[in-house]
Amino acid sequence: MGLRDRLFREQFLNRQQEKEIISIVKNKIKKDSTLLSTEFMSRDDFEDRLFLMISDEIASKYPYIEYEINDNLIERTLCEIFGLGLLEQYLKDQEVTDIFIQNKEMVIIKNGKKEYLGEVFNSIDEVKLIVDRIKNSSGKTVDQRMPFLNTELYDGSRCSIVIPPVSDKIYICIRVFNCLDFELEDLIKLGMFDLRIFKVLKDFIKSKKNILIAGSMGSGKTTLLNTMAKLIPKNEFINIIQDVPEIKLHKYPYVRMLTTRPKSREVDNEINQDKLVFETLRMKADRIIVGEVRNYMAAYQMLSALNTGHRGSFSTIHADSAYDSLLRLEILALEYKPNISSQVIKKIISRAIDVVLFLECEKDKDFNVIKRKIKEVLLVDNDLDERGDYKLKYL
Numbered sequence: 001m002g003l004r005d006r007l008f009r010e011q012f013l014n015r016q017q018e019k020e021i022i023s024i025v026k027n028k029i030k031k032d033s034t035l036l037s038t039e040f041m042s043r044d045d046f047e048d049r050l051f052l053m054i055s056d057e058i059a060s061k062y063p064y065i066e067y068e069i070n071d072n073l074i075e076r077t078l079c080e081i082f083g084l085g086l087l088e089q090y091l092k093d094q095e096v097t098d099i100f101i102q103n104k105e106m107v108i109i110k111n112g113k114k115e116y117l118g119e120v121f122n123s124i125d126e127v128k129l130i131v132d133r134i135k136n137s138s139g140k141t142v143d144q145r146m147p148f149l150n151t152e153l154y155d156g157s158r159c160s161i162v163i164p165p166v167s168d169k170i171y172i173c174i175r176v177f178n179c180l181d182f183e184l185e186d187l188i189k190l191g192m193f194d195l196r197i198f199k200v201l202k203d204f205i206k207s208k209k210n211i212l213i214a215g216s217m218g219s220g221k222t223t224l225l226n227t228m229a230k231l232i233p234k235n236e237f238i239n240i241i242q243d244v245p246e247i248k249l250h251k252y253p254y255v256r257m258l259t260t261r262p263k264s265r266e267v268d269n270e271i272n273q274d275k276l277v278f279e280t281l282r283m284k285a286d287r288i289i290v291g292e293v294r295n296y297m298a299a300y301q302m303l304s305a306l307n308t309g310h311r312g313s314f315s316t317i318h319a320d321s322a323y324d325s326l327l328r329l330e331i332l333a334l335e336y337k338p339n340i341s342s343q344v345i346k347k348i349i350s351r352a353i354d355v356v357l358f359l360e361c362e363k364d365k366d367f368n369v370i371k372r373k374i375k376e377v378l379l380v381d382n383d384l385d386e387r388g389d390y391k392l393k394y395l
């Protein structure tokens, strides 16, 4: 290994390396349960023992890395060993995309179909235990004062929790991570697009087009973004801004993950998307990836960033068509700057966005998703026409 690599790698373990360590420790414990016998140990002793095992593994596998083990890594290891109880089998099921818990009941989406599993938990305490475990491993809060939690699970699944009194029941909604690690070729096989669009998508990335991926909830926007982003050259600085770190580029040495932070009991200064987009301008990112544009400030900041030379950037937005996504951006931007003329906003958008990919779910008569498809590929010209409208071309 070269000196440059060593210098780079000495400061942290990447997510993949952490996963490897967790898996080694888990397998050792599986083989020899006396290593962590819970019977005679307090929780603190138990975690201390785990801490030692993890440090030993890191020291032997990555001796040149000076890594500080944090509570999060220990919690994730605990989750790997003891799991999230009943949820585990569904998190591992390649055909399950979503899990919903409402008090003791569970509903899953498997192969696009909703399946009601009934009251799978014996008591509400079991559900609370799951909430606690998720809360502890995320290092975030969910309580009466802050009854919402948005986080990722140890396996990368996206999870949102809402608890009473804001809601009538405990709701845990999980977008299962399992299928996210696709290559573009896999998406062809799944019927998302054909070979012609495959080539077009590759060209877009090569020629550094700014791409907006639009679609309804669960239409596969993040999956497509993640898959396309894997074609970005590895020597670029990429800033990824998101609420929950679901976009992951493991083998990229220059990826900077920036995650928003809601207000909580511990921290009262909220960090929003727009703040993070603003910060990326100082970090000289080559490309910016905004997980999902939601608020008007973020929309405006992103458009400004894309207008200042961040070519080859990606983002997703909820919209009902490719054209609708441009309108949504306009509305968001006008909300932020109500005094700007709509033509100026259009100009900013046309310069910022080169391509919109609109995804649609094909559903059967019972509204089950059968297929996710790129329905529209819309090219947006840099200039407006003589009437001040977008010059658009559908491929």
Ligand SMILES: Nc1ncnc2c1ncn2[C@@H]1O[C@H](COP(=O)(O)OP(=O)(O)OP(=O)(O)O)[C@@H](O)[C@H]1O
Binding pocket: 096, 097, 098, 175, 176, 177, 178, 179, 180, 187, 190, 192, 215, 216, 217, 218, 219, 220, 221, 222, 223, 224, 292, 372
């Ligand atoms: N082409 C595909 N074929 C089969 N499953 C897919 C495909 N694309 C995505 N999925 C699965 O569908 C689910 C929803 O995908 P994804 O999270 O990418 O959607 P999204 O549009 O970003 O959703 P949201 O609006 O909630 O952010 C995921 O579990 C994902 O693994």
Ligand SMILES: [Mg+2]
Binding pocket: 221, 222, 223, 292, 316
């Ligand atoms: Mg998404």
